[in-house]
Amino acid sequence: MSLAAQQSLESHYVMHTFGRSPVEFVEGHGMKLTGDDGREYLDFLAGIGVCSLGHGNLAVLSALEAQTKKLMHVSNYFYIEQRGQVAALLSKLANDDVDGARVLADAIVAGDETTAAALGAPAADEQVWETFFANSGAEANEGSMKLARLYAKRAGNGGNTIVCMRGGFHGRTLETIAATMQDWLQDSFRPLPGGFVACTPNDVDELRAIFKRLGSEICAVMLEPIQGESGVHPMTEEFMAAARPGTRSGRRAYRRRGPVRHLPLRQAVCIPNLWRGARHHEPCQGHCRWRAHGCRRGKEGDCRRV
8 A cells, every 4th residue: 555545544543643754664674674665765763673683584584483373372371482481581681691691592492491491590699680571661661660669668668759861751651651751741641640750861960969858759760871762862871870879778779771671572671589588568368469479477467478
């Protein structure tokens, strides 16, 4: 269908939530895209990072074909192949263990289940990163904000305020719009959820003043090391260094929207193991929902996780 015909249909039936450029892509190979008029383009956007392996990548096509012939979808209520392996690889990469991730990946590809299981098991001193698989950046970001508040409530100071950077962009849900400190995106949807405070990127004095003023009310800092909403705006090393110590005090989370956000086919957020080393007490209802995380019934009937 031609660009003109597509534009006509979308003007009637598709919500006008995007300002699209007047081009319709119909085919792609590697980083080359072809429009409906046959004109070729070089794709430097890569679907905002989700097609970084290129269009028509043979390895991706082969994997998709093989999987769709076996199984399409069974929901999160069941175990499936590959999810645990991918999460283990992400954990190693989050620890900068590239060599370990490569060896594990080779074992997975070779179908050596025994070796893959042994390599995937965390070492005694290894930081374990759990992965929440999500379908969009907004869902991933909301998941990280929920975990930050949950962590502060159960293992930290109970704060629920998240420090966000002006000029950032975190999604189109109400919660992520509230975290996106841009008035022109927020004004039409007020009132927005609370619990967010704005900071100017690279303003170390303002960031320190926020920590001094709010203290234990803060549960996380959410930032993009390189903002891309209105150009390319990197955070300075000094600013990143100033944000890190503030998140260590009072068990706050450090939410860095970094290189793990956009991945081919799926988007993931890595969060440090929420349960290990945390203490939690709440009335136990018999069949305790925390049993899988090490719950032990206390003498007074309360739920104790160790």
